[in-house]
Amino acid sequence: MNSKPLLTVTNLSLADSKRTLFQEINFDVSQGEVLAIMGPSGIGKSMLSKAIAGFLPSDVMVDGSVQLNDSEVGQLPMLQRSQTQRPAVIFQDALKALNPLATVEQQLSLALTVNKTRLNATNRDAVTELLAQLGLAEPDSILALYPSQLSGGQRQRICIAISLLGSANLVIADEPTSALDPITENEILNLFRNSIQQRCIGGILITHDLSAALACDKLLVIADSTMVAYGEPTQAIRQSQHPFCQQLEQLLS
Numbered sequence: 001m002n003s004k005p006l007l008t009v010t011n012l013s014l015a016d017s018k019r020t021l022f023q024e025i026n027f028d029v030s031q032g033e034v035l036a037i038m039g040p041s042g043i044g045k046s047m048l049s050k051a052i053a054g055f056l057p058s059d060v061m062v063d064g065s066v067q068l069n070d071s072e073v074g075q076l077p078m079l080q081r082s083q084t085q086r087p088a089v090i091f092q093d094a095l096k097a098l099n100p101l102a103t104v105e106q107q108l109s110l111a112l113t114v115n116k117t118r119l120n121a122t123n124r125d126a127v128t129e130l131l132a133q134l135g136l137a138e139p140d141s142i143l144a145l146y147p148s149q150l151s152g153g154q155r156q157r158i159c160i161a162i163s164l165l166g167s168a169n170l171v172i173a174d175e176p177t178s179a180l181d182p183i184t185e186n187e188i189l190n191l192f193r194n195s196i197q198q199r200c201i202g203g204i205l206i207t208h209d210l211s212a213a214l215a216c217d218k219l220l221v222i223a224d225s226t227m228v229a230y231g232e233p234t235q236a237i238r239q240s241q242h243p244f245c246q247q248l249e250q251l252l253s
């Protein structure tokens with residue numbers, strides 16, 4: 001894709017009151033592109049996604065630029081952002097992300113219309129078609145269920161549907177499949193990537209799974225508080241001299 005990036009992150013640094021989490025992070029995401037982010041546990045991958053989405057803890061300071069849809073959002077909390085300044089976020093724990101007291105229909109309706117909790121005849125067809133595309137059998141009956149009545153894989157598919165129904169043109173998924181079995185994990189990651197590409201929006205996948213990262217368009221690796229690899233996944237890993245990437249390289253077939 002040669003279009004102007006949806007998201008451009010330039011010289012981004014994050015620090016809390018005690019230490020720098022990372023510094024000098026640079027990357028971009030274009031339409032139809034999925035960027036994977038990998039790195040050792042605790043390096044700040046989730047904090048990076050929170051910086052992009054605008055819900056960093058108050059004691060974490062941001063330096064550098066986050067340009068989303070041509071506007072600077074690095075210092076803007078989520079609640080002060082307009083619709084085009086808000087990416088959709090899919091979290092690791094779908095049960096916590098969904099409202100336990102609302103049915104699937106109510107949550108999907110809210111994603112579509114902001115203030116309605118029932119689907120109308122027109123959008124019901126579009127929603128059930130999306131649920132079917134996301135691998136949910138019998139989508140009509142699923143609409144009436146509460147999150148606790150769904151399996152982990154079904155809940156995460158609903159979270160993907162919610163992220164795709166809103167107006168966001170960037171979707172960030174933070175380890176969305178870490179609680180799922182490997183077959184469901186693979187299916188959901190494929191659905192995530194395909195949905196991004198088909199809709200020509202942008203995606204970020206934070207993952208510890210090398211095969212999931214290799215299937216993305218680009219890979220950013222953060223280690224030792226900075227970026228140590230960036231680019232086409234296999235090439236980026238092979239070109240990096242950092243020990244974390246050298247360990248990843250040993251896992252490449």
Ligand SMILES: Nc1ncnc2c1ncn2[C@@H]1O[C@H](COP(=O)(O)OP(=O)(O)OP(=O)(O)O)[C@@H](O)[C@H]1O
Pocket residue numbers: 016021039040041042043044045046047048057059060
């Ligand atoms: N509320 C907070 N305020 C300040 N610093 C925090 C807060 N929560 C986490 N941190 C710090 O941010 C660091 C990065 O955490 P983060 O969850 O972003 O790492 P991660 O790379 O996503 O880890 P993992 O791969 O294990 O999910 C943590 O080591 C912690 O020190």
